[in-house]
Amino acid sequence: xxxxxVLIIDDEQHLCELFADILSRGTSSGSAHRVQTANxxxxxxxxxxxxxxxxxLVFLDMMLPDATGIEVLREIKRRKPHTxxxxxxxxxxxxxxxxxxxxxxxxxxxKPFNIADVSLIAQRALERNRLIDENxxxxxxxxxxxxxxxxxxxxxxxxxxxxxxxKVANQNATVLVTGxxxxxxxxxxxxxxxxxGRADKPFVKVNCAALPEHLLEDELFGHEKxxxxxxxxxxxxxxxxxxxGTLFLDEIGEISPSVQVKLLRVLQEREFERIxxxxxxxxxxxxxxxxxxxLQTAIAEGSFREDLFYRLNVVPIELPPLRERPEDVPQLxxxxxxxYCTETGREALKLDPDALRVLQSNEWRGNIRELENCIExxxxxxxxxxxxxxxxxxxxxxxxxxxxxxSAQARAVSPGGLTAxxxxxxxxxxxxxxxxxxxxTLAGDAATPSxxxxxLPTLREMEQALIAQAMERAGGNEAAAAKMLDVDLNTLRxxxxxxxxxxxxxxxxxxxxPVSSAxxxxxxxxxxxxxxxxxxxxxxxxxxxxxxxxKKAAARK
Numbered sequence: 001x002x003x004x005x006v007l008i009i010d011d012e013q014h015l016c017e018l019f020a021d022i023l024s025r026g027t028s029s030g031s032a033h034r035v036q037t038a039n040x041x042x043x044x045x046x047x048x049x050x051x052x053x054x055x056x057l058v059f060l061d062m063m064l065p066d067a068t069g070i071e072v073l074r075e076i077k078r079r080k081p082h083t084x085x086x087x088x089x090x091x092x093x094x095x096x097x098x099x100x101x102x103x104x105x106x107x108x109x110x111k112p113f114n115i116a117d118v119s120l121i122a123q124r125a126l127e128r129n130r131l132i133d134e135n136x137x138x139x140x141x142x143x144x145x146x147x148x149x150x151x152x153x154x155x156x157x158x159x160x161x162x163x164x165x166x167k168v169a170n171q172n173a174t175v176l177v178t179g180x181x182x183x184x185x186x187x188x189x190x191x192x193x194x195x196x197g198r199a200d201k202p203f204v205k206v207n208c209a210a211l212p213e214h215l216l217e218d219e220l221f222g223h224e225k226x227x228x229x230x231x232x233x234x235x236x237x238x239x240x241x242x243x244x245g246t247l248f249l250d251e252i253g254e255i256s257p258s259v260q261v262k263l264l265r266v267l268q269e270r271e272f273e274r275i276x277x278x279x280x281x282x283x284x285x286x287x288x289x290x291x292x293x294x295l296q297t298a299i300a301e302g303s304f305r306e307d308l309f310y311r312l313n314v315v316p317i318e319l320p321p322l323r324e325r326p327e328d329v330p331q332l333x334x335x336x337x338x339x340y341c342t343e344t345g346r347e348a349l350k351l352d353p354d355a356l357r358v359l360q361s362n363e364w365r366g367n368i369r370e371l372e373n374c375i376e377x378x379x380x381x382x383x384x385x386x387x388x389x390x391x392x393x394x395x396x397x398x399x400x401x402x403x404x405x406x407s408a409q410a411r412a413v414s415p416g417g418l419t420a421x422x423x424x425x426x427x428x429x430x431x432x433x434x435x436x437x438x439x440x441t442l443a444g445d446a447a448t449p450s451x452x453x454x455x456l457p458t459l460r461e462m463e464q465a466l467i468a469q470a471m472e473r474a475g476g477n478e479a480a481a482a483k484m485l486d487v488d489l490n491t492l493r494x495x496x497x498x499x500x501x502x503x504x505x506x507x508x509x510x511x512x513x514p515v516s517s518a519x520x521x522x523x524x525x526x527x528x529x530x531x532x533x534x535x536x537x538x539x540x541x542x543x544x545x546x547x548x549x550x551k552k553a554a555a556r557k
Contacts, residue, residue, distance in 0.1 A: 004056030004126055008037045009044035009072065010088065011065050019059060022118050033122070041067035045075055048083075055083055057125045059109075062089035062096060070099060077104045082132060084125040088113075139200060146187070146194040152335045155325035161188070161317050168315045169195040174267065176252075176312045177290040179319030182367030185290040186250065188317060193246040198286060201245030204238050209251035217259055218275060227276025239272060239283050246286045252312065253293035253304060260305045267311045287312070322364040322371060329360050332368065336375035337387070349382055355389040362394055373486075464499040467492065 008019045016037035023033045033056075038044035041064045048055060058076060062069035069087055076085055084106035089096065097108045106125050109117065144150075148166045153159070168175060169192045177185045186205070193203045211219055222237030238247060255263065266272045271282045289312045298304035322328070333351060341348055355378075364370050378391040466485065474480035482492040 004033050004129075005051065005053055006033045006035045006122065007044060007047060007055045007058045008035060009039075009041065009058065009064070010037070010061040011039050011063075012061075013039065018115075019118065022115055023122055033126075040065055041069075041072040044072065045079070048076065049079060054080065056129050057122060058083060058085045060085050060087055062087055062100075070096070070103065073100060073103050073105060082129070084129055086121055086125060143194050143199060146191040148191060148195060152331050153325065153328035154331065155320070155328050157320035157325055158328060161319050162191075164315070164317055165192050166195070168192065170197055171315075172286050174287045174289070174312055174314040175317060176315070177288065177317045177319065178295075179290075179292065180321045180367055181292045182369030183319040183321060184368055185292075185319060186248070188319065189246075189248045189288040189290060192288060193248075193286075196246070196286070198245050202242050203246050203248065204242035205248045205250060206238050207250045209254040213256040213259060216255065217262065220259075221262070221272050221274055223275035224277045227274070231276065234274075237274065239266065239285060240281065242285045243283045244285075246288060249287065249289040251291060252289040253291035253295055253298055257303075257305070260308050264305065264308045264311060267308075322367045326360050329371070330356065332371055333359055333375060336372050337379060340376045340379040344379060346379065347385065349379060350386045352386050352388045355387055355392060358389045358392060358394055460499075463495060467495055467499065471496075 006019075006023050008016045010016050010019075016039070020035040020037060023035050025032060036047060036051075036055075038047055044058075044060070048058070060069050060072060060076070064072065069089070073085055073087070076083060081104070085104070086107045086109055087097075087100045087105045088109045088111060090111040100108060106128070107121050109121060148162055148169075151158070151162045165175075165188055175189075175192060177188050179185055190203060193199065206216075206219060208216060218235065218237070220237050220239055222235045222240060223231050225231055225234045262272070266283075267287060270284065271280050273280055295304050295309050295313075299306045299309060322332075333356070337349055337351065359371070359374075366373075374392055374394065375387075377393060378387045381391040381393075382388070467481070470481035470484045471478070474484060478492055478496075479489055482489045485492065487495075
């Protein structure tokens with residue numbers, strides 16, 4: 001613990017000197033501190049106000065020549081509310097102790113006292129003060145991090161969304177944030193919380209899609225001991241944890257109808273009961289919900305309650321996908337390059353113009369999350385001071401499923417891949433010439449090819465092709481291949497085992513050649529069907545089934 005200032009206010013000079021000696025020397029468990037003393041309440045308050053640095057702790061006598069300790073304590077708490085004060089008295093009484101603690105005293109020390117107690121109380125009080133300061137610092141850091149001024153993007157859609165979020169931040173209205181996965185819905189929720197009057201209170205998140213129905217209900221509302229078989233202790237739910245703060249319900253569109261009914265009541269009444277309890281608990285919670293589903297469609301399908309939707313949709317905020325705001329890509333790329341260069345300890349990297357064109361032309365189906373992962377990967381792979389297009393791994397030479405599918409589609413429907421005979425085989429290849437998979441195309445009319453004339457590879461075939469390509473580029477190293485594919489090593493091994501059990505015949509099996517009645521295969525005249533059947537029946541009937549030799553026959557032999 002760093003050295004801190006301690007103030008002793010007591011009219012007994014020898015006691016002040018004793019405190020100064022104890023605290024300035026320090027102990028094996030605590031640091032030495034700078035100690036100042038005052039013999040009257042007025043002198044102590046003057047030193048408290050005029051000191052260049054705040055005092056970390058004050059020892060205050062209950063009886064002073066010019067005032068009572070209670071009066072001085074009130075004034076200290078008015079001027080320096082966070083400074084811990086330890087009361088001292090030779091006339092210990094329950095009433096004075098209760099009054100001092102009620103006014104905010106940290107502890108109570110009765111005379112005569114043990115020297116070890118003085119050091120212990122000082123150490124605990126100063127440690128508590130340090131934790132309070134650290135907590136305040138972290139909260140200020142969160143406020144600075146989740147600030148509407150830090151929003152990256154100048155497009156009209158994203159600016160409109162964040163202007164609306166800023167307007168509603170200091171209100172208690174329920175907010176529904178919608179948008180595709182990876183558009184930053186949780187970032188909006190946290191920014192609203194940390195820019196609101198509830199910033200010093202809890203921000204509690206629940207991923208509704210990650211928990212089955214019975215666990216989600218327990219997670220939200222908690223349970224009493226003995227409520228069910230494994231309920232060995234009482235559990236506090238997320239609603240109670242978020243009391244006076246914000247509860248973020250992520251993926252709200254995935255909750256079951258039964259939980260929707262209970263959630264509706266909490267939103268209406270702001271009260272609920274734990275599982276296994278009849279006691280009603282009231283909470284003061286601000287709700288922010290998020291979903292990537294179209295809840296209007298879910299209502300029409302009957303999977304989401306309409307009344308719950310209207311309770312959640314008080315202030316709707318929609319986040320546009322990244323593909324609809326390509327003008328924001330350069331700013332986001334610059335932000336992520338700066339972020340990951342700082343994290344990895346690298347010098348600031350430049351972005352090659354060709355790489356920027358690749359980034360701006362990509363569809364980014366994973367939105368900002370996908371872009372961030374791409375830039376993090378590029379910062380790792382960049383050898384020099386410039387990020388080039390090859391470092392992005394978004395070209396066909398990289399392991400990019402989207403580009404591979406597009407290549408397969410282009411090959412499948414291209415006129416060159418169709419033949420007048422009605423069937424053709426094409427290969428989708430990587431830019432380096434290595435074959436990724438084989439695509440078989442079937443055309444109905446060669447003169448009028450359509451987008452549906454080709455047969456695309458199946459998802460399993462695509463999966464196997466990517467795994468094979470990754471293993472080849474990783475030189476057979478499964479761990480490296482798993483990293484390229486961004487999957488767990490065990491997942492890769494399972495997929496490889498499944499692919500080895502799947503028959504492989506060149507990705508697709510050629511369809512059998514149809515035999516026309518006008519021109520049979522091998523150009524031989526067809527045999528009469530009735531004659532053929534008769535011959536087959538006669539052949540079978542004239543040849544009795546073979547009998548197995550008996551044991552006696554075997555013995556005679």
